[in-house]
Amino acid sequence: MHWLTSFSLVRRRPLLPWLIGVLTLISVVAWGWQPPAAAVTARHYTDLTFPELREIQIPDYERYELDNGLVVYLMENHELPLVGGSATFRTGERLVDGDKTGLGNLMGDALRLGGTEALSADALNLALEQRAASVETGIDEAVGSASFSALSEDLETVFGLFSDVVRRPAFAPDRIEFLKTQYRGSIARRNDNPDDIASREFYKLIYGDNSPYARTIEYQTLDAISRDDLVAFYRTSVRPDQMILGIVGDFDPAQMKALIADAFGDWEAPAAPPLTQVPDARQARTGVFLVDQPQLTQSYVQIGHLGGQLSEPDYVPLAVLNEVLNGFGGRLFNEVRSRQGLAYVVYAYWAARYDYPGIFMGGGQTRSETTVPFIQSVKREIAAVRDRPITDDELARAKDAVLNSFVFNFQNPSQILSRLIRYEYYGYPSDFVFQFQRGVEATTVSQIQAAAARQLNPDDLVILVVGNKAAIQPPLETLAPNMTVTAIDISIPEADA
């Protein structure tokens, strides 16, 4: 069970906790003689008082641009003999032609796996793994990236391999074919897990089957992608004037700058205009939908509608509302899980995006026969925060939770640097995280209710159930008078002969 913290990039399926590891701020070890610790008496938590938290320290960093437009961020950190870096490119799977869905993802994978002009894929793998280093690339929906990680003693070598991957990829034809086989295998397996089905089909209902934010890779779209397409998409995507490079770790800045200048200074941006048009998003469907899976004893439920962006004024109050609904002591967890025992997983949150409308999404899983009560419970909680003000106590708890844990946004330099780069990429102010903090401090009960009333609309809801139709008793038709339930066919389209 997960709920999103306010700053994490909203993920489609926020399922795995991720260990972001890295390094440090400034050491404040007290040296020398220390007074003996004061005697302590065990106390109940209500009797405790706490000292002030020492101030958050933002490590120094440098931002500069090369003549070719490449933006560089450097942040030193010498706690461990490691260096990590990432290049962010203005591109994305959402920018490719729908007939060639998957082109962006495939190019992102082939960039690294296809080897370089100097090294075959195998030789590159060996060179990295012998040094316990990595170079990885990928193109997601809204962004492209290439990253490396190395022991600092191997920095020069690994950075050289990294820049070769970025600038001189070979896109070896046999590696492209290999990747296509992998993608085909992935298509064949996409209905093996009910959670995957629910998530995928929910996005299609919200954004539309053909929307860049929901469409899926098919055998046909894969077959339509040629090596020339990959190379052409690479040329328009991976270029210095559309690249932000961030490096964190145990490096010498003068040496690092020389390495960067050497590797990327003579790289000229192509004449072709960059890919910048962000596709818009609109809600495609509303109503109740069912994917019948007779083997299941549980229903996987998704409820929601089109949402908004982080830059909009309602984002802050709705982020606070997320805390009221979710988490320990959140309304959904308390009511649907702990009190009614209806689910192991239940959630509803406003999942905003940086540059296009995200989704307000709720749901969870419940046994087949409690599907309708579960949906009604979640809908009731959604309606409640629109119709009635939350309590002052709930507001205080939600704000405290965000503000008291604010320090966890500054655990290590790589976390801080990747946030700065994300803000620059999406055109947000570099202090957006602090603006958010101030916004939360100022949020009121009435602002939350007003935002909920504006943004949460029961009439727009998509309700999707992946479950065993015969066992869902009472049936979904009982959710409302004259309810029609639309069946969704998830069979996988065969490749063209």
Place this chain on the structure above:
Amino acid sequence: MFGFSWFSTPFHALPKALRRSLHRCLVLFLIGVVALTTAPPAAWARSTTPGSSVQPYLDRVAKAVTEFTLANGMKFIVLERHQAPVVSFMLYANVGAVNEEEGKTGVAHYLEHLAFKGTERIGTRDFAAEQQVLAEMDDVFAQVLAAEAAGNTAQAEALRSRLETLRQQAAEYVEQNKYGQIVEQAGGVGLNATTGADATRYFYSLPSNKVELWMSLESERFLEPVFREFYEEKDVILEERRMRVDNSPIGKLMEVFLEKAFEQHPYRRPIIGYEADLYTATRDDIQAFFDAYYGPNNLIGVVVGDVNPREIRAMVEAYFGRFEARSLPAEVTIAEPRQTAPREFTLALPSQPWYLEGYHRPSITDPDHVVYGMIEGILVNGRTSRLYKDLVEDRQVALDVGSINGFPGDKYPNMLLLYGLPAPNVEPDAIGTLMQDHLGRLSREPVSQEELDRVKTQARAGLLRRLDSNSGMAALLAEYEAKTGSWRNVFAELAAIDAVTAEDVQRVARATFQPNNRTVGKLVPAES
């Protein structure tokens, strides 16, 4: 409580969607068996090998660790790290599903859920009154079970209804999820717990000015726990079982695999428990399990972050010193008989195929433990590993391959599990044949120096990267303390890895990869 745990599979080429789904399948099944795949990271000694600059950093970290044991037997480990004003905590209970009695499976995990329900003072509006209703409910539930066992449906129905009335009455006293709410409101993050075959872990992180809050809450939690909302939570756990096992083909495959691979040892049973056992579990069962296994000498506390060890010790004495010493619980003594013939089974389920094969291996305390980690590295870690390179990249018969070393735990003799996802139109057996060719080769021919060096370097760098994470280090120190007798083995193991030779790998491979030591599990698509 939510039971997800970090789980690293080798960094392969698998498309993200599939990679994610595969991770999830395995992770969901293995409720919180931490540190599964990667060989426990290792320490280093030599100065000529690549990456030798790492050693001083590891030494420095080891020096920043302090440890002490309270008079009641509770052990604490503290690692100072002042990079940011935050602290990660772990309370490691040296008890897991392996300690459960036959017929009472799932009790360890059930207890872990109930450990979030509060204490005599947290989570209740009136404990004295609440306690009476709870006792009454337990009586009624005992009668429900008796009526059901006697086949008296009408009586069982009436008692169920009585239980429901009492449940609503009890709910009036409950301040729901108060414990977690206190933590979250104070700025705590990552509050969760996992139950594995060997251990139960409770953890979260706080801003470093609130260390005493953890001391107060965590000590009270196990000093005077109240297992309230027991019957609601039973439904939640049954949902969790449906999600992880009944509705997950890979979850079912793993459950059956353990039942086949082990005949006697409790590792054969599912961590989450069998449905029938969960259904009949009582609050007394939970209490008895708690009394037996949550004594202070069976618990380890770990604190990693921006703290002063002297202050930690003073607080620990005051708060955890309140626990009364208890006798140590008995160790599991059931030994798995030596396997004498190959085992194999096939499940037909609505899913694309999977192939698993596992071999019995000794526990984490065996001198050859590190060799198994190296074998795993040579076979499946990274794109240059043998099975990945051959099966996935060159022959393209598998979409991915992977392993779990120490399955389902590693405190006792366990399994080295290898798995493969057949590519479209490939039979699972084709994966098995190739896997066994590679295992045979590992038994016949010494591995190259290059491969050995690669795995050694990766192990060392792996530990280094882990030092970045307060919570990751808390988990690692606790695990080694509990399973090997000292947290120092996190670092000492480096020397052991450094000393592994090609002959060691061949010797261990030859002893392990015998047909008579093998269990094969296949998942094939059911015609629907």
